Amino acid sequence: MGKRTQRLAALIRKETTQLLRDRRTLTIIMTLPLIELFLFAYAVRLTVDHLPTVVADMSMDPQSRSFVNALVNSNYFDITGYVASQADVVRAIDEGRAKAGLVIPPDFATRVERGNAEALVILDGSDSFSVSSGYSAAVAAGQDRALGLATEKARRLGIDLKITPIVASVQLLYNPSLNDLIFIMPGLVAMLLQILTVLTTAQAVVKEYELGTIEGLLATPARPLELVVGKLAPNMLLMLVNLGFTTLVGVFWFGVPFQGDPWLFAWLSVLFVASGLALGLLVSSIARTQREAQQVSAMISLVSMLLTGFIYPRGPMPAAIRLVGNLIPLTYFIRIARGIITKGIGLSFMWTDAVALVIYGVVILGFAAMMTKKRLG
Amino acid sequence: MSDAQGQSWPAIVARDLVKEYKTAGGVLSSARQRGPAAVDGVSLTVARGETFGLIGPDGAGKTTLTRVLLGLLARTAGESRVFGYDSMTEPYAIRERVGYIAQRFALPADMTVMENLRFFADVQGVGRADQRRRIPELLEFAGLTKFTKLLAGRLSGGMKKKLALACSLIHEPQLVLLDEPTLGIDPVSRREFWSLLGNLRAEKGLTIFVCTPYMDEAERCNRVGLLYNGRLVTCDTPAVIKQAAPGHLLEFTPSDFVPAQRLVAGLAGVLELQTYGMMLHAFVDDPLARRPQIEAALTAQGIFCIGIREIEPRMEEAFISLITREARKGI
Numbered sequence: 221m222g223k224r225t226q227r228l229a230a231l232i233r234k235e236t237t238q239l240l241r242d243r244r245t246l247t248i249i250m251t252l253p254l255i256e257l258f259l260f261a262y263a264v265r266l267t268v269d270h271l272p273t274v275v276a277d278m279s280m281d282p283q284s285r286s287f288v289n290a291l292v293n294s295n296y297f298d299i300t301g302y303v304a305s306q307a308d309v310v311r312a313i314d315e316g317r318a319k320a321g322l323v324i325p326p327d328f329a330t331r332v333e334r335g336n337a338e339a340l341v342i343l344d345g346s347d348s349f350s351v352s353s354g355y356s357a358a359v360a361a362g363q364d365r366a367l368g369l370a371t372e373k374a375r376r377l378g379i380d381l382k383i384t385p386i387v388a389s390v391q392l393l394y395n396p397s398l399n400d401l402i403f404i405m406p407g408l409v410a411m412l413l414q415i416l417t418v419l420t421t422a423q424a425v426v427k428e429y430e431l432g433t434i435e436g437l438l439a440t441p442a443r444p445l446e447l448v449v450g451k452l453a454p455n456m457l458l459m460l461v462n463l464g465f466t467t468l469v470g471v472f473w474f475g476v477p478f479q480g481d482p483w484l485f486a487w488l489s490v491l492f493v494a495s496g497l498a499l500g501l502l503v504s505s506i507a508r509t510q511r512e513a514q515q516v517s518a519m520i521s522l523v524s525m526l527l528t529g530f531i532y533p534r535g536p537m538p539a540a541i542r543l544v545g546n547l548i549p550l551t552y553f554i555r556i557a558r559g560i561i562t563k564g565i566g567l568s569f570m571w572t573d574a575v576a577l578v579i580y581g582v583v584i585l586g587f588a589a590m591m592t593k594k595r596l597g
Numbered sequence: 598m599s600d601a602q603g604q605s606w607p608a609i610v611a612r613d614l615v616k617e618y619k620t621a622g623g624v625l626s627s628a629r630q631r632g633p634a635a636v637d638g639v640s641l642t643v644a645r646g647e648t649f650g651l652i653g654p655d656g657a658g659k660t661t662l663t664r665v666l667l668g669l670l671a672r673t674a675g676e677s678r679v680f681g682y683d684s685m686t687e688p689y690a691i692r693e694r695v696g697y698i699a700q701r702f703a704l705p706a707d708m709t710v711m712e713n714l715r716f717f718a719d720v721q722g723v724g725r726a727d728q729r730r731r732i733p734e735l736l737e738f739a740g741l742t743k744f745t746k747l748l749a750g751r752l753s754g755g756m757k758k759k760l761a762l763a764c765s766l767i768h769e770p771q772l773v774l775l776d777e778p779t780l781g782i783d784p785v786s787r788r789e790f791w792s793l794l795g796n797l798r799a800e801k802g803l804t805i806f807v808c809t810p811y812m813d814e815a816e817r818c819n820r821v822g823l824l825y826n827g828r829l830v831t832c833d834t835p836a837v838i839k840q841a842a843p844g845h846l847l848e849f850t851p852s853d854f855v856p857a858q859r860l861v862a863g864l865a866g867v868l869e870l871q872t873y874g875m876m877l878h879a880f881v882d883d884p885l886a887r888r889p890q891i892e893a894a895l896t897a898q899g900i901f902c903i904g905i906r907e908i909e910p911r912m913e914e915a916f917i918s919l920i921t922r923e924a925r926k927g928i
Contacts, residue, residue, distance in 0.1 A: 227720050230715075233719075234716050432702055432703040435701065436697075436761075440717070441693045442720050
């Protein structure tokens with residue numbers, strides 16, 4: 221065994237020993253993605269239905285009741301109470317007892333007959349998730365009811381309106397049941413892995429400075445590159461195991477379908493984790509203490525959550541902001557992960573993201589190496 | 598450079614060595630401002646087998662000098678060589694032959710004593726057979742045989758230093774650089790540490806380069822260099838350095854400290870006055886003549902003078918005297 225190999229093996233063994241001995245951190249690293257998966261599978265919903273709704277029905281006749289029933293049947297509204305006036309509806313939303321309210325004016329039935337009835341749906345605009353689903357549900361229910369009434373009226377006049385002139389039939393690709401978990405899982409796994417990779421790498425390096433162990437290492441014949449590889453290799457392996465494990469749990473426990481090629485996913489994951497390590501190394505060259513490393517990592521996590529397309533679509537963002545998102549490896553890997561896991565597409569559809577990830581990793585690693593070298597000098 | 602060539606070189610050679618730190622003059626400013634030199638034209642030679650002590654107050658540049666020698670810091674000017682290898686161009690050849698305990702050096706605390714020794718052995722490229730021989734030897738030597746499975750972080754301060762010494766000796770270096778190795782450990786452990794060093798010196802002919810603020814440690818060295826504001830003020834054997842203090846030394850305890858200090862400093866024939874706890878140390882040109890004069894002057898002011906006697910100047914007095922003179926020169 222050459223001395224170079226012996227040195228590198230010793231450095232990797234040291235890092236592995238320390239990594240495995242820090243049980244608390246190891247537990248957090250391994251369980252955090254699982255906990256998040258469980259939360260998204262069983263607790264968190266992105267689409268809001270069964271909004272608690274109060275009704276001020278001032279008409280109180282079969283027409284108004286059938287309109288209320290139409291809303292309830294849409295499953296988006298649950299009637300939690302009846303009140304007297306529009307002001308009472310607003311108060312119920314103010315007090316947080318309801319997210320939605322329905323106001324039916326006294327002359328509803330007569331105006332239905334005349335063909336210009338109006339019902340007012342009031343929504344809690346402080347909660348945009350509720351508003352967007354409530355809004356479309358109310359509009360749809362209203363139109364549906366109107367169409368029904370119009371058809372009925374036409375029939376009474378002897379006209380058959382059986383044919384609807386245009387039917388927009390919608391087909392949902394990849395996620396026909398609109399299951400939130402299918403949308404969330406690939407991005408969630410990728411995001412948590414990036415957060416953990418950046419943080420643990422930065423911490424592992426900064427710890428050596430903070431505890432003063434770095435000088436003992438530097439005074440040995442170990443070359444800087446060997447020190448960096450010895451530091452990163454065990455972390456890389458740990459994160460890949462973590463990524464694989466979390467993905468397997470998502471697929472086999474929560475039944476998120478894995479449409480694409482697992483090997484392609486594995487190879488691109490290696491690229492992704494490598495660029496995360498590079499980013500972590502960069503953080504370590506800026507931060508002087510573990511606390512600073514945590515804060516910088518937290519900032520990167522926040523940006524990742526908002527700008528990479530994990531939950532909020534990148535399309536509507538201004539170009540400059542999208543560029544900021546491009547500085548985060550997650551942006552590329554989220555498209556890759558969704559592409560492979562959910563859409564089942566191959567490399568030919570996402571080679572630009574793969575190449576971007578490679579370039580990103582190389583550039584950041586080079587930059588981090590430069591900064592680290594400067595710091596050690 | 599071949600090893601044969603290296604044999605003819607002294608352990609350490611520095612010539613007009615300068616190290617300036619860049620001051621933070623803004624990352625964007627093209628011309629970095631040069632800070633004050635941490636090491637300012639130091640020339641010294643440490644022979645093989647010698648124990649050399651580098652003393653000096655905090656901030657004198659001891660640590661910087663040591664780091665430059667090992668190539669951990671880039672020098673600004675001059676020359677620095679260890680066993681003939683240049684610190685800047687051949688640092689790894691140096692590090693393979695040298696053991697180093699940095700001042701703020703800590704061993705990985707979450708690895709056991711044994712894991713630490715194995716790690717440093719592997720990083721230094723010590724073969725398996727040599728490890729099987731060396732590790733028990735060093736454990737025995739450092740008195741750590743019973744603690745091989747203990748995490749390094751659980752060891753006492755003194756034991757940590759002994760483990761650090763054992764780790765720095767694992768590759769049988771010809772030279773050890775110790776930067777304040779006994780800082781923050783108790784006197785008994787300090788004594789033990791130095792007796793370990795003494796054994797190494799006697800048995801293996803190990804060259805020792807030690808930075809220390811402790812005068813008793815400096816007295817154990819063959820030669821001592823006094824570093825002050827980055828300059829080597831003096832460099833000689835402890836016996837010669839002790840003579841550097843001016844004149845003869847009178848020690849006494851005045852009953853009223855502050856007025857006595859003011860009074861004695863102004864007396865004729867008093868070359869220098871140092872405080873030493875509750876005592877005053879007065880360097881005088883003629884102890885026989887000046888002693889009664891000092892006593893008389895103090896008595897005239899109603900100050901008693903207890904236990905006045907002439908003593909041999911120690912490293913401590915010589916050190917303070919040299920520093921004081923050097924500081925005056927600077928003004």
